[in-house]
Amino acid sequence: MAELTITEVSNKYHIKPDTLRYYERIGLIPKVPRRPNGNRYYNDGLQGWLEMIICLRHSGVSVEALVDYAHLLEQGDATLDAREELLKEQLELLEEKRANLDRSIKRLQHKISLYETGEIKKGKSYFEEYKILDD
Amino acid sequence: MAELTITEVSNKYHIKPDTLRYYERIGLIPKVPRRPNGNRYYNDGLQGWLEMIICLRHSGVSVEALVDYAHLLEQGDATLDAREELLKEQLELLEEKRANLDRSIKRLQHKISLYETGEIKKGKSYFEEYKILDD
DNA sequence: TGTTGACTTGGAGTGAACTCAAGGTAGTAA
DNA sequence: TTACTACCTTGAGTTCACTCCAAGTCAACA
Numbered sequence: 277m278a279e280l281t282i283t284e285v286s287n288k289y290h291i292k293p294d295t296l297r298y299y300e301r302i303g304l305i306p307k308v309p310r311r312p313n314g315n316r317y318y319n320d321g322l323q324g325w326l327e328m329i330i331c332l333r334h335s336g337v338s339v340e341a342l343v344d345y346a347h348l349l350e351q352g353d354a355t356l357d358a359r360e361e362l363l364k365e366q367l368e369l370l371e372e373k374r375a376n377l378d379r380s381i382k383r384l385q386h387k388i389s390l391y392e393t394g395e396i397k398k399g400k401s402y403f404e405e406y407k408i409l410d411d
Numbered sequence: 412m413a414e415l416t417i418t419e420v421s422n423k424y425h426i427k428p429d430t431l432r433y434y435e436r437i438g439l440i441p442k443v444p445r446r447p448n449g450n451r452y453y454n455d456g457l458q459g460w461l462e463m464i465i466c467l468r469h470s471g472v473s474v475e476a477l478v479d480y481a482h483l484l485e486q487g488d489a490t491l492d493a494r495e496e497l498l499k500e501q502l503e504l505l506e507e508k509r510a511n512l513d514r515s516i517k518r519l520q521h522k523i524s525l526y527e528t529g530e531i532k533k534g535k536s537y538f539e540e541y542k543i544l545d546d
Numbered sequence: 547t548g549t550t551g552a553c554t555t556g557g558a559g560t561g562a563a564c565t566c567a568a569g570g571t572a573g574t575a576a
Numbered sequence: 577t578t579a580c581t582a583c584c585t586t587g588a589g590t591t592c593a594c595t596c597c598a599a600g601t602c603a604a605c606a
Contacts, residue, residue: 283552293553294595313602315553328518335508335515336471339593360526367519373470374512377505380470383463384502391495418582428583429565437563448572450583474563547606554601565590572583 279317288323289330296326304329304343306350336373337366414452423458424465431461439464439478441485471508472501 282293296316299305305325308316318326329342345362348355390396417428431451434440440460443451453461464477480497483490525531 281553292595295593297554298594311553313553315602331511331518332515333593334511337515356526356531360523363519363523363526367516367523370512370516370519374509374516376466376469377509377512380467380472381502381505381509383466384498384505388495388498388502391491391498396491416583427565430563432584433564446583448583450572468563550603550605552602555599557597559596560594562592563590565588567588568586570584573581575580576578 279319280323282316282318285318285323285326289326291326291330299329302339302343304339304346306346332366335370337370341366414454415458417451417453420453420458420461424461426461426465434464437474437478439474439481441481467501470505472505476501 280288282296285291285296286293296305300308305322308318308322310316332342333339341362345359348359348362415423417431420426420431421428431440435443440457443453443457445451467477468474476497480494483494483497
């Protein structure tokens with residue numbers, strides 16, 4: 277890890293430079309340090325934070341929640357409890373998401389198996405297929 | 412199960428009447444049958460389909476993909492293979508999602524444990540917390 | 547000394563998926 | 577008859593999360 281330009285970070289994390297600047301604008305990333313000419317550079321700490329928020333964003337954690345967390349971090353020691361609380365709330369949301377995701381995956385697998393075994397036969401009416409799945 | 416009004420379906424599946432009408436407008440739900448006064452009623456087949464699409468929507472399957480699937484269903488037997496293909500694609504997407512979700516959950520759990528054991532101590536600089544997590 | 551090319555800014559535009567508002571009708575209850 | 581409620585339609589508005597655009601700066605290279 278080293279200090280990377282915005283384009284390098286963009287390539288590393290598959291996230292557009294515009295998005296990186298947007299994240300900074302809304303406070304999801306703090307003020308990024310600059311070269312004498314004004315160009316941003318991203319150090320190790322920033323890259324660690326980026327990795328974290330990109331992972332969580334991919335899982336559907338809202339930008340708002342992450343901005344809240346970032347703001348709490350900026351306020352330092354006084355917000356340790358609030359931060360833990362926020363993380364726990366988000367964890368619960370993600371666990372709900374996973375439960376639902378598991379249901380959907382099972383549903384799709386079951387449905388696909390019906391296609392493969394030919395149990396969804398020709399000539400069925402539009403919705404007949406769905407009665408099978410009322411489980 | 413019986414024939415339900417739009418409000419009853421709305422309550423049953425926690426989805427707004429406007430959203431139900433919207434789904435119909437865009438072809439995600441087929442023409443819903445009507446009472447003589449024009450009010451919609453949702454029969455068993457429709458409710459089964461709704462349950463399915465709501466589950467998948469909660470898991471992040473796009474409206475577009477579901478509309479495509481609905482259109483294929485409407486076209487009958489000739490689309491059996493295309494339907495199976497579409498389901499398999501969506502299943503793959505969901506499995507990717509689950510892998511990422513698991514990563515995020517582990518990350519959050521780890522982070523919360525750092526808060527609980529006090530390993531995230533007072534007086535740390537803004538990003539120091541994230542260096543711990545470079546794993 | 548131009549002319550690339552990578553960066554900068556502020557602000558506007560986009561796409562997905564709802565969500566709402568305005569105005570109208572049908573059926574019931576006082 | 578009037579009031580109320582639940583439904584209807586069309587079309588516009590909202591939210592979220594980017595994503596793009598135009599115009600400008602700066603460093604390096606021919």
